[in-house]
Amino acid sequence: MKKIWGRKVLGFAVGVCLLLTMICQNVAFVSAEPEEKTVVVNFEESLNETMSKTIEILNLFDISEIVVDSGKVSYSREGDKVTVTVSEGVYRVGPHTQNVTLTIEDDKGIFDEKTSYNVDGYEGILTKIDSGYDEAKGLYWVKYQGSVTKENCKFYQYTVTIKYTENVRPEVYLTEPKRGMITNGKINVQGYVRDENIGDELKLFFSFDSYDESMTGNLLNENSIISDGTWQEISGTIDLSPFNLKDGDHDFYFWAVDKRGVRSVGEIIRFTLDTVPPEAPVLTPDKTESTNQSVVVSVYYPPDAVGREIKINDGPWMPITDITKNDQIIMDENGKIEARAIDEAGNISEVAELEIKNIDKIPPTAPTINTSADETTEQPIKATIVPGVDNESGVDRTEYCLRGASTKDWEKYDEGTEITITALGETEICARTIDNAGNISAETVKKVTIKKKEDSGGNNGGSGGTGGNSGNNGGSGGTGGSGSSGGSGSNSGGGNNDGNGNDGKKDDEILQPEPNIPGAGGSPVDLSVFISADKSKYEEGEVITFNITYKNKTNVQANNVIVKAGIPANTTVEDIAGGTQNGNDIEWKIESLKANSSGKIQYKVKVNLLEVPEISSSATASITASGTLINKDDDESRTIFLLYSNRFGENFHGKYITGYEDNTFRPLNNITRAEVATIMANILGLKQEVAGGKTYTDLSKSHWAYNNIIAVTEKGLFTGYEDGSFRPDNFITRAEFATVLANYLGLKNVEHDELNFADIENHWAKNFIEEIYRVRLIEGYLENGLRLFKPDNYITRSEAVTIINKMLFRGPLEGAKVPFTDVEEGYWAYGHILESSIDHYYVRNKDQSETIVNKKQ
Incomplete structure (x- = not known):
């Protein structure tokens, strides 16, 4: 028995089944060869030793084996058509009879009714069936017909068995790009392709936003993949710039095509193109005035920043978390800080720069003290001070003090003024210069002395009485002195020698107060x-x-x-x-x-x-x-x-908002106070029937939201206005909305040390606004480097459900369509509107979003 073996024989030699398991994320891939099929081609008995027949095998991939029962066999193929040729087979010998027709022509026209036939071994008697005259030839003709037989003929008959495999559709599985990814210009493709037809040639194609079976698509890589029957890795990078895609959501289609043109089921992945860079970070130093302390720079990144980088002086760019955990950079010396934000798409913001120039740790030079004299006798000494020099932050002030015979605490010296020393004795004049950063120079000290004039002629005063009740007056002073009269006698003795050159008077003594110890007096602490x-x-x-x-x-x-x-x-x-x-x-x-x-x-x-x-x-x-x-x-x-x-597994969220009767949501409409009250009542599960203890001057029971408004009022979420009104159909402001959420969460109306928003310093709701910012419900707006809340602006329905979802730890929801005609897929709040408006089972994703789970009730 003759055989022709195809490529599949090798696969069967390795094993009947080829199993390859690949772990890719959470998917187990198993590879198996396609099933081998058989077709039989019968050649009827014939005198021809060599015969050919063409058959069609639909969806043919490869012929693994072809066998003929005798002789030789070969084949050729074109697509699904296979031409089989057989020869040199076993034969049988026997007579062969066939019908023949014989035509004879001559110019006489005399023909027998029968004639003998002997050609190529075939013999027999033929009978005349027709005759006539051919005028064109000028000849008579006769036609004979009959059966003739040839003895000892060779008869050939073949049966061919073909084993083949059908062409199997290729399969693709992508691990990149991720569903919902955001990019600014490139898509990295990673994944796996499989074709069970070993040796098949595969090419990979993609398209954007449209797909049908007839389209050619764009080729991922020029090189084909030769299938080995297993899941084979694929990778490539797609530059989006030639496709002129606009920013927003797009669909990425990806498929494989084998050499017969059979394509896989396509992968479809929704992604977002975002080429708009995030806003630049804001760098805010805690000190802008000159200082000899470190400067703490707070870095505020935009909310969409997933990469937050910092650069200090000539250092490299690095994540800010490598330097600090609280987004604050401590600068001990002057230098330059740069910050940039990178969004999820990879867009890089403009670089924010801050030059720190106000750190000065170098003290000024010491001042100079000039005096009218270093020493005098009972004559005043005058002093002036030349301040020290500071080339960094500049001189703020010069101070002086006096120690010794004259005393004075440190006080500011006004340049050009004279300090007069009059006290007898030695006085130290001390001076220091202080720069604008608070650095203090070395002290300059100069000693001056005012001596007492020598007494050259004065006599002692007269002695007092001998101890009588009233002593005598003392004698007059000598000519060189200025002695006063002796003191009058007292009960205990004579007069005093009271005379001296300054009338016995001393400089006042300055007492330093005890230092004030904080808290020592039991002062209250806040x-x-x-x-x-x-x-x-x-x-x-x-x-x-x-x-x-x-x-x-x-x-x-x-x-x-x-x-x-x-x-x-x-x-x-x-x-x-x-x-x-x-x-x-x-x-x-x-x-x-x-x-x-x-x-x-x-x-x-x-x-x-x-x-x-x-x-x-x-x-x-x-x-x-x-x-x-x-x-x-x-x-x-x-x-x-x-x-x-x-x-x-899955969990459940109930809807808390409905649209309007015309099946719209009106996402850009401002939301009213009555609508917010209704949402909060739904969230709290409050029943429509309420006690009604609280009333408002402008709210009638016929108002569609009356019960909800009274219910949330009784829960302390709303209080109304000072005039007793509720104003249900007024649009709610962002400040009022923040207050409602703070009341729902039980947050306190307490003042924060620092405000995160530049436009709420004097606003009545600033405490509640800061509280809901602290618990990550709001981000506000970044404009011109400032974070704003815009407290008196109205809030849209889209913004309201987005913030409420954050408060409830819900959404955004993916995997379903919103039940409204005016919210298009790709709208920024699409997932939050969906989350709030339908009952759904869900699972949470790593990015904190939710994916809907279809669950039969």
């Missing part, structure tokens, strides 16, 4: 503390970073300060930050906290394995100190966050 988390949602196993800021807001020192923070349930301490763990609390003890000073603590905990899918959690920080504490509302602070696990 402290504050605030806690925040680095994110709002944490999956089990993730680390939560808490930041605590605390401050002494009074002008006296606080002693024995204790900052305490709770360890949230379902977490374990990861970094205690130098504190002491005491049960479920961490304590940091601070022996003394100077007046008007502040500090920061950063500690970390890790989320444990959870026993339920989601837990709304919180962390609390507090501060205490010795003595009397005042204004204690801000002595405790709480922040909120969500703990979740995807091990339990």
